[in-house]
Amino acid sequence: MILGRRGLIAGGAATLLAGCDKVIEHPGARRILFMGEDMHRGLQRALVNRNALAPEYAPEERSPFFRPNGTRDPGTADYAALRTGRFADWRLRIDGLVARPLALSLRDLGAFPQRAQITRHDCVEGWSAIGKWQGPKLGDVLKAAGVREAARYIVFSCADYYGGAPYYESVDLVDAFHPQTILAWALNDRFLPVMNGAPCRLRVERQLGYKHAKYLMRATAVASLAGIGNGRGGYWEDNVDYDWYAGI
Template identity: 80%
Template sequence: MIRRRTLIASGGAGLLLSGCDRVIAQPQVRDIIFKGEDMHRALQRALMNRDALAPEFTPDQRSPYFRTNGTRDPGTAEYNALRAGRFADWRLQVDGLVARPLTLSLTDLGQFPQRAQITRHDCVEGWSAIGKWQGPKLGDVLKQAGVRDAARFVVFTCADLYGGAPYYESVDMVDAFHPQTILAWAMNDRFLDVGHGAPCRLRVERHLGYKHAKYLMRVTAVDSLAGIGKGQGGYWEDNVDYDWYAGI
């Protein structure tokens, strides 16, 4: 996989100068970076069964402490009001390229077939932890909404704000319909707490932790990421040059 840090470290690439960020900002260099990312995704998909499962663990292997990542509390007036009402008024919007837009409460999510899985969360910061997650498969929710054939990506919009705008992430349809990709409302047999993304978060188990969007408010099927943020499909991808495809 070609990453921004790889290009900076490569003497052959000629980017050891202090002006490397200006070089990387050039469209042709960014094209090389993201084409390399596409190659990594294609290679991993070619070598692995698209439905291959991430490792799962036994209850006794769960971590005694599971760190929070990213935002620990959105702290907005809207979120605080939802939290005060124990998320009874929270609704998840499912829209975009779907035949039947949905508005789902926590009770509604519980009516779908549920998947429980004990998996390892691997953070880009270098730590990992094992926890149990439960919720409906994202694929089942998209099927209920009648996702259209034109949809290529699913975008997640969240309650926490970065720079005054909602946090966002995305996956393609292969990962959206992966059997371990769920809309989790429970962790370790309890409703999610605020630090871990209450009332609902994404679990996309074959990806690094920054893809697991918390505080979900909206799920949107789209045919392109061009109009999402700065066009790379996620907050960190747009602003810190994280890879959009974070497969592990």
């Protein structure tokens, strides 16, 4: 049997994690496991060109229904008001370690060069769907904001709430500037449906679905993930021990 790249990497991790449900509760053990996660990320990137593209598909290969992941509607008064106004008052704030903070409307996003791509969404729950996404490259938006040299990560804050706080996720600058990482406002040639993250969601095509933050409100350039949630860079990473680097 020939193992694929992800199977080879995941196999070692599975051996390490087997039977460790109680051990992982110990802070020292958690640090060791998270060091292993960093090794996974480094090994995967050593084996793959950083600019390698995720597979893209033909229009006829699109799924007849693109199933939503996570929240289907933020359900807050603020989001409801934006939705009623067809998101005319929505703004995506680009801030943190940038030279020129931005507040971008949907019209502003549409003024950037657009990328359309038909890709497969792989959910950690075990399902997949193929859809066409359109929006500007995140890298182009970050260049317009002038990301400072000290920045290492982009942290996304969203309109949906988990545990009383806005949902959050993050990527490093390698994935932020990948050509297939876009701020998608359209799905299958229509404005993004609410259940799929309207008015704008992240598409970071080389990672699992939970990294593709929906209902985007803010993208913040930071030097470190320390002090954001529990310091692991995302809601699920902090609360359910999902991997921060969910590469596929």
